[in-house]
Amino acid sequence: MSTATAKGLGANASQSAGDAFSGWLRALGSDGAPTSPGWLDSLRSDALARIKQQAVPTAKAEGWRYTGLRALMAQSFQPVEEPVTALLIDDIEEVLIPSLDAHRVVVVNGRYSAQLSDLGVLPEGVRIGSLRDTLARDPDALVGLLAQIAGEGSHVFASLNTAGMDDGLVMLLKRGAMLQRPIELIHLSVGMDEPRVAQPRHLVSLGDGAQAELIERYVSLGESLYCNNSLLEIALGRDAVLRHRRVQLESPNAFHIAGLYLSQGANSRYAGVNIGLGGAWARTDLNVRFSGEHAECDLLGLYLAGDKQLIDYHMDVRHGLPNCSSRENFKGILYGKGKAVFDGLVYVARDAQKTDAAMSNRNLMLSQNAEVDTKPQLEIYADDVKCSHGTTVGQIEPEMLFYLRTRGISASLARRMLCLGFAGEIIEALGNESLQHYVAEHVGQRLEQSPL
Amino acid sequence: MLSVKGLKADVGENEILKGLDLEIRSGEVHAIMGPNGSGKSTFAHVLAGREGFQVSGGSVDFDGTDLLGLEPEERARLGLFLAFQYPVELPGVNNTYFLKAALNAIRKSRGEEELDAVSFMRLMKERLKVLHLDDSLLKRPVNFGFSGGEKKRNEIFQMALLEPKLAILDETDSGLDIDALRIVADGVNALRSPERSMIVVTHYQRLLDYIQPDYVHVLAKGRIIRSGGKELALELEEKGYGWIVGEEAA
Numbered sequence: 001m002s003t004a005t006a007k008g009l010g011a012n013a014s015q016s017a018g019d020a021f022s023g024w025l026r027a028l029g030s031d032g033a034p035t036s037p038g039w040l041d042s043l044r045s046d047a048l049a050r051i052k053q054q055a056v057p058t059a060k061a062e063g064w065r066y067t068g069l070r071a072l073m074a075q076s077f078q079p080v081e082e083p084v085t086a087l088l089i090d091d092i093e094e095v096l097i098p099s100l101d102a103h104r105v106v107v108v109n110g111r112y113s114a115q116l117s118d119l120g121v122l123p124e125g126v127r128i129g130s131l132r133d134t135l136a137r138d139p140d141a142l143v144g145l146l147a148q149i150a151g152e153g154s155h156v157f158a159s160l161n162t163a164g165m166d167d168g169l170v171m172l173l174k175r176g177a178m179l180q181r182p183i184e185l186i187h188l189s190v191g192m193d194e195p196r197v198a199q200p201r202h203l204v205s206l207g208d209g210a211q212a213e214l215i216e217r218y219v220s221l222g223e224s225l226y227c228n229n230s231l232l233e234i235a236l237g238r239d240a241v242l243r244h245r246r247v248q249l250e251s252p253n254a255f256h257i258a259g260l261y262l263s264q265g266a267n268s269r270y271a272g273v274n275i276g277l278g279g280a281w282a283r284t285d286l287n288v289r290f291s292g293e294h295a296e297c298d299l300l301g302l303y304l305a306g307d308k309q310l311i312d313y314h315m316d317v318r319h320g321l322p323n324c325s326s327r328e329n330f331k332g333i334l335y336g337k338g339k340a341v342f343d344g345l346v347y348v349a350r351d352a353q354k355t356d357a358a359m360s361n362r363n364l365m366l367s368q369n370a371e372v373d374t375k376p377q378l379e380i381y382a383d384d385v386k387c388s389h390g391t392t393v394g395q396i397e398p399e400m401l402f403y404l405r406t407r408g409i410s411a412s413l414a415r416r417m418l419c420l421g422f423a424g425e426i427i428e429a430l431g432n433e434s435l436q437h438y439v440a441e442h443v444g445q446r447l448e449q450s451p452l
Numbered sequence: 453m454l455s456v457k458g459l460k461a462d463v464g465e466n467e468i469l470k471g472l473d474l475e476i477r478s479g480e481v482h483a484i485m486g487p488n489g490s491g492k493s494t495f496a497h498v499l500a501g502r503e504g505f506q507v508s509g510g511s512v513d514f515d516g517t518d519l520l521g522l523e524p525e526e527r528a529r530l531g532l533f534l535a536f537q538y539p540v541e542l543p544g545v546n547n548t549y550f551l552k553a554a555l556n557a558i559r560k561s562r563g564e565e566e567l568d569a570v571s572f573m574r575l576m577k578e579r580l581k582v583l584h585l586d587d588s589l590l591k592r593p594v595n596f597g598f599s600g601g602e603k604k605r606n607e608i609f610q611m612a613l614l615e616p617k618l619a620i621l622d623e624t625d626s627g628l629d630i631d632a633l634r635i636v637a638d639g640v641n642a643l644r645s646p647e648r649s650m651i652v653v654t655h656y657q658r659l660l661d662y663i664q665p666d667y668v669h670v671l672a673k674g675r676i677i678r679s680g681g682k683e684l685a686l687e688l689e690e691k692g693y694g695w696i697v698g699e700e701a702a
Contacts, residue, residue: 397540398503398504399540400540400542402500402502402503402524402540403536403539403540403542404542404550404554405501405523405524405525405528406500406501406524406525406527406528406533406534407525407528407550407553407554407557407558407610407614408525408528408529408554408557408558408561408614409525409553409554409557410525410557411523411525413553413557414525417542417545417549417550417553418542418545420544420545421542421543421544421545421593422543422544423544424544424545424546425544
C-alpha cells in the first residue's frame with residue numbers, strides 16, 4: 001500500500017496524483033453518470049480529495065519499488081465515454097469457454113453488457129445485476145456495502161476507481177443462498193481509437209451461510225492498448241463460502257490494475273486462485289481483513305512473465321482477531337526479459353492468537369535476463385501463532401531435463417512439461433475442469449512461444 | 453549393432469574413460485562389471501548423451517550412425533534406452549502423460565502413427581502386468597514418491613513400452629530386495645529378443661543369476677581389462693576384483 005505523500009517524496013520526485021490522473025477523472029459526471037444518492041457522492045468526493053492530496057507513487061514509495069508507473073503515465077489514458085453496444089455474442093466467441101457451464105456476466109470496457117451477458121435462471125436469494133442499474137433503481141440495496149471495505153485506503157488506484165465509479169457487477173446472495181453453477185465475470189476489452197482506461201467497480205456480498213463460485217476473466221479482442229483499473233469488494237458473512245478464480249489474459253499491450261478487498265466474517269471460507277498471464281504491465285493487490293474468528297483464506301497464484309511484461313502481486317493480509325488462518329502459495333515462471341514482483345505481507349496483531357499463516361513463493365527462471373523481486377513479510381505481534389514463509393528462485397534441473405530427453409522427448413517439449421509440472425498444483429486448484437483445461441492450454445501456448 | 457572404439461571421456465579435469473573398446477551384436481546381452489569408480493556409470497551416461505561429460509577421443513557407432521554427434525533425444529529415437537540407477541523424480545509431471553509423450557515421440561521418428569488414447573491405455577495395461585506394477589502408478593507424477601523398487605520397475609516398464617534396440621541397465625539391481633530383483637529380472641528377460649541387445653551394468657554377480665549374459669566384461673580404471681563368458685562373473689564373485697585389477701597393473 002502506498003503511504004507516500006508529497007512531503008515524504010521530496011520536491012523533485014513529487015507529482016500530484018490529482019494532476020497526473022486528471023485525464024482519468026475528466027469525464028466524471030459528463031456521461032449521464034447514474035444519478036447518485038448523497039452517500040455515494042460523498043464517497044466519491046472523499047476519494048477525489050485523497051487523490052488530490054496524494055503524490056504519484058515513485059520507486060521510493062513502499063509498494064512501488066519494482067513497479068514503475070512511468071510507462072502507464074506516459075499513455076495519458078482517457079476514460080471510456082460511450083459504451084460499446086455493437087458487439088453481438090458471435091463477435092466474442094473467441095474469448096468464451098464453450099464447455100464452461102456458468103451464469104455469464106460480460107463487462108465491456110468497464111460497462112455491464114446486458115446483451116452479452118447470459119444469466120440464465122438464478123436460484124432464489126441471488127441477485128445479479130449492473131452497478132449502474134442498481135444505483136439508478138434501488139440504491140438502498142447498496143447502502144452499507146459499497147465502498148465499505150475498500151473505503152479509505154491510500155492506494156491511489158483504489159481512490160481513482162472510487163472517484164470514477166460508474167458501472168460493474170453487483171452480486172448479492174441472501175443468507176443461506178446457494179449457487180450451483182459458477183458466476184463467470186468476463187472483463188472484455190475492445191481497443192478504441194485512442195488509449196482508454198476503464199474502471200469497473202464490482203461488489204460481491206454473501207450473506208451468512210451463502211455459497212458461490214466466481215470466475216473472473218480478463219480478455220481482449222485483438223492486441224490493443226488500454227488500461228483496466230478494476231476494483232472488487234467482497235463481503236463474506238458468517239459461514240459463507242466463496243470460491244474465486246481470477247484469470248488475467250489481457251492483451252499484450254494492456255495495462256492491468258486490479259484491487260481485491262475482502263472482508264471475512266466468522267467461520268467463512270475464501271478460496272482464491274489467481275492466474276496472471278497477460279498484459280504488458282499488471283498490478284494486483286489482494287487485501288484481506290477478518291471480521292470474525294475461525295475464518296480461512298487461501299490465496300493461490302500462478303504467473304508467467306516474458307519479454308516486455310511486468311506482473312506484480314501484492315498481498316496484504318491482516319489478522320486482527322484470533323483463530324483465523326491464511327495461506328498464500330504463489331508460483332511464477334519467468335522467461336526472456338520478463339519481470340515479476342511478489343510482495344506478501346501477513347500482519348498478525350497482538351490479539352490475534354492462534355493465527356495460522358503460511359506464505360510461499362516459488363519461482364522458476366528460464367532465462368538469465370528475467371527478474372523476480374520477491375518479498376514475503378510476516379509482522380507478528382501475538383505470541384501464540386503458527387506462521388511460516390518461504391521463497392525460492394531456481395532453474396529447471398538439468399537432471400530432469402536429461403531424463404526426459406533420454407526418453408525421446410525433445411528438449412523444448414521437455415522444458416514445457418517441467419514448467420507445466422511446476423505450475424500444475426495451482427492449475428489443479430482451479431477445480432473446474434473446463435477452466436483448468438483453458439488455463440493449461442494458454443500456459444502451454446505461452447511456453448511454446450517463449451524462447452527457451 | 454554397437455561398436456565402441458578407444459572411447460575417452462572426461463568429467464571436469466578428470467579422465468574417467470581411457471580408451472574403452474566394446475563390440476555388441478544384435479540380440480546379445482553384455483554385462484559390465486567393475487569396482488566402484490571404474491567408470492561404469494560414466495560409460496552408460498556417455499552413451500545416452502549426458503551433458504557434462506566431455507568425449508575427448510574414440511568413436512561410438514550405433515547401427516551405422518555416429519552416436520556421439522547426436523542429442524540425447526535423437527539417440528533415444530534411434531532405439532537407445534538408459535535405465536537409470538537413480539530414476540529422476542518429476543513432481544507435477546503425470547506419469548501417463550510422460551509415457552505417452554515419450555512413446556509418441558519415438559513412434560513419430562520411426563514413421564509410425566501416434567497412438568490414440570484407447571490403444572495407448574491398452575498397451576500400458578498389458579505391459580504393466582508383466583512387471584507386477586499397480587496401475588495407480590500411472591496417475592502419479594513420474595517417480596515422485598515412488599519406493600526404490602517402484603522406481604526401478606518403472607524404468608523397466610518404460611523400456612517395455614519404448615521397445616529399444618539397445619537397452620543399458622545402469623545398476624538396476626542396486627537397492628532392490630530379492631523379490632523386486634526377481635520381478636525386474638523377469639521383466640528384462642521377457643524383453644530379450646534377437647533384435648534387442650542389452651548392456652547390464654552391475655557391481656554384483658547375483659543379478660546375472662537372473663539375467664544370464666552372453667559376455668562379461670571387467671571395467672577398471674576407464675578401460676575394459678578382461679572379457680569372457682558368464683563364468684568370468686562367477687570367478688569375480690569368488691575372488692573379488694583385486695586379483696584381476698592387480699594382475700593388469702603388474
